[in-house]
Amino acid sequence: MKHNISFFTVFIIALLGFSSLAEAKGNWKKGRIYYRMVCTECHIEQAGGAISPAEKTKAEWRDYFERNLHGPQDASAKYAASYFVSREYRESIKDTNRAAKKMLKIPEDKLLEDVKAFVDHTAKDSDQPSRCE
Numbered sequence: 381m382k383h384n385i386s387f388f389t390v391f392i393i394a395l396l397g398f399s400s401l402a403e404a405k406g407n408w409k410k411g412r413i414y415y416r417m418v419c420t421e422c423h424i425e426q427a428g429g430a431i432s433p434a435e436k437t438k439a440e441w442r443d444y445f446e447r448n449l450h451g452p453q454d455a456s457a458k459y460a461a462s463y464f465v466s467r468e469y470r471e472s473i474k475d476t477n478r479a480a481k482k483m484l485k486i487p488e489d490k491l492l493e494d495v496k497a498f499v500d501h502t503a504k505d506s507d508q509p510s511r512c513e
């Protein structure tokens with residue numbers, strides 16, 4: 381009996397592992413640190429408050445990164461959504477932002493995947509929508 385349970389546990393863990401791989405390839409925990417300490421810090425200062433990942437569904441976040449426009453989704457957007465994970469941007473704030481400094485060496489594509497994984501993980505239709513990121 382004991383044997384069956386542990387086999388079952390391993391099977392479930394493997395399943396969970398596969399499904400989370402299928403969901404997103406980035407590291408959502410790294411993405412969360414960056415989102416909270418870089419994206420949210422600026423949103424509080426300049427966008428009138430934090431923008432929660434739970435404000436959008438997974439599909440809306442995918443669209444957002446596909447269009448690659450930050451802020452207003454039209455010609456008035458000043459930056460690409462990916463600009464705020466770029467090394468250039470991290471470099472520009474590293475003296476005042478600890479996360480940007482610590483994560484300076486991470487390649488831009490990799491960090492973008494981490495942030496995508498985080499918003500996917502806590503989106504409106506995820507298992508754990510986060511309210512106050």
Ligand code: HEC
Nearest residue numbers: 415418419420422423426427431444450451452464465495
């Ligand atoms: C330097 C400041 C700053 C940084 C850094 C920043 N944002 Fe923003 N963000 C804003 C401002 C200001 C707005 C409000 C809209 C506007 O004026 O562009 C905004 C709006 C948004 C919106 C709302 C757009 C919508 O759908 O209505 C999203 C989503 C967003 N930011 C995502 C991010 C993500 C993800 C990051 C980090 C990778 C990030 N932002 C980093 C300043 C920033």
